[in-house]
Amino acid sequence: MDGSCVYAETTYGHTTHEHRYFIALYTACLMYVDDLGERDLDAVMRFTGRFARGEKQPDKILQRLAQLLGSAHDLWTQFGADAIISGTLDAVTAMYIEFTTKDMVVKPSATRFPYYLRTRAGLGPPYIHFIFMKEWRATPESYLQVLPDMEHWTLGTNDILSFYKEELAGETNNYVHLRASAERTSTEEVLRRLVEEVLDSARRMDALTYEDSKLTALWRTYMQGYLEFSLSAKRYRLAELGYQP
Numbered sequence: 001m002d003g004s005c006v007y008a009e010t011t012y013g014h015t016t017h018e019h020r021y022f023i024a025l026y027t028a029c030l031m032y033v034d035d036l037g038e039r040d041l042d043a044v045m046r047f048t049g050r051f052a053r054g055e056k057q058p059d060k061i062l063q064r065l066a067q068l069l070g071s072a073h074d075l076w077t078q079f080g081a082d083a084i085i086s087g088t089l090d091a092v093t094a095m096y097i098e099f100t101t102k103d104m105v106v107k108p109s110a111t112r113f114p115y116y117l118r119t120r121a122g123l124g125p126p127y128i129h130f131i132f133m134k135e136w137r138a139t140p141e142s143y144l145q146v147l148p149d150m151e152h153w154t155l156g157t158n159d160i161l162s163f164y165k166e167e168l169a170g171e172t173n174n175y176v177h178l179r180a181s182a183e184r185t186s187t188e189e190v191l192r193r194l195v196e197e198v199l200d201s202a203r204r205m206d207a208l209t210y211e212d213s214k215l216t217a218l219w220r221t222y223m224q225g226y227l228e229f230s231l232s233a234k235r236y237r238l239a240e241l242g243y244q245p
Contacts, residue, residue, distance in 0.1 A: 009024075030123065
C-alpha cells in the first residue's frame with residue numbers, strides 16, 4: 001500500500017485526490033493479483049469471466065478491483081475508462097498466461113510474441129489513460145496519437161529499470177529474455193536496443209506535443225514523476241549499482 005500511494009502521488013500528482021485514491025488502490029490490487037497466481041491461480045484465471053457475468057469474486061481484493069473498474073467512468077472519459085477496463089482484463093489474463101507458460105520456449109520465428117505478451121501484461125493502457133482526467137479534456141482527439149509512444153516509453157522504461165532485480169531473482173520469462181530468445185541474441189543486446197527504442201519514443205513524444213503546451217507539460221510531468229518514483233523505488237535495487245536518488 002505504501003508503494004502504491006507513493007506511486008500515485010509521484011506519477012499522477014497533477015490529478016485530483018479522488019483520482020489518486022483510485023490509482024493507489026488499483027495499483028495495490030494489481031500487485032496483489034500478480035502475487036495471487038502463486039497461491040490461487042484459479043481465482044486469477046476466472047476473474048475476467050466472473051467480471052463479465054457480474055458475479056461476485058471469491059477473493060476480497062479481486063472483488064475490490066472489480067468495484068474499482070465499475071467506477072472508472074466516473075473519473076475518466078468514455079474512451080479512457082473503456083481502455084482502463086479492457087486493459088485490466090487483458091492484464092489479468094496475461095498474468096495467468098505468464099504463470100502457466102513459465103517453461104515455454106519461444107520459437108525463433110515468434111518475434112512478435114514477446115511484445116504481444118508484454119503489452120497485455122504490462123498494464124500500459126490503464127496507466128497511460130490515468131493521466132487524462134475527464135475534467136482535463138472531454139474528448140481524446142488532441143492526445144490520441146501520442147498514446148502509442150507514451151505507452152511504449154512507459155513499458156520500455158519499466159523493462160529497463162526492473163532488469164537488474166529480475167536477473168538477481170533468476171527470472172527468465174520477462175520481456176528482455178523472451179525477446180532475446182525469439183531474436184536469437186543476448187539479453188545485453190536486447191537491453192541496448194530497448195534503451196534506444198525508449199529514447200526514440202521520448203523524442204517522438206516531444207515532437208508530437210510540441211504545438212500543444214498543455215499536453216507538453218502533462219507529458220513532461222508524467223515522465224519526470226514516473227522516473228522519480230522508479231529510480232527511487234527500493235524494489236528495483238538500483239542503489240546496489242551505485243545510483244543515489
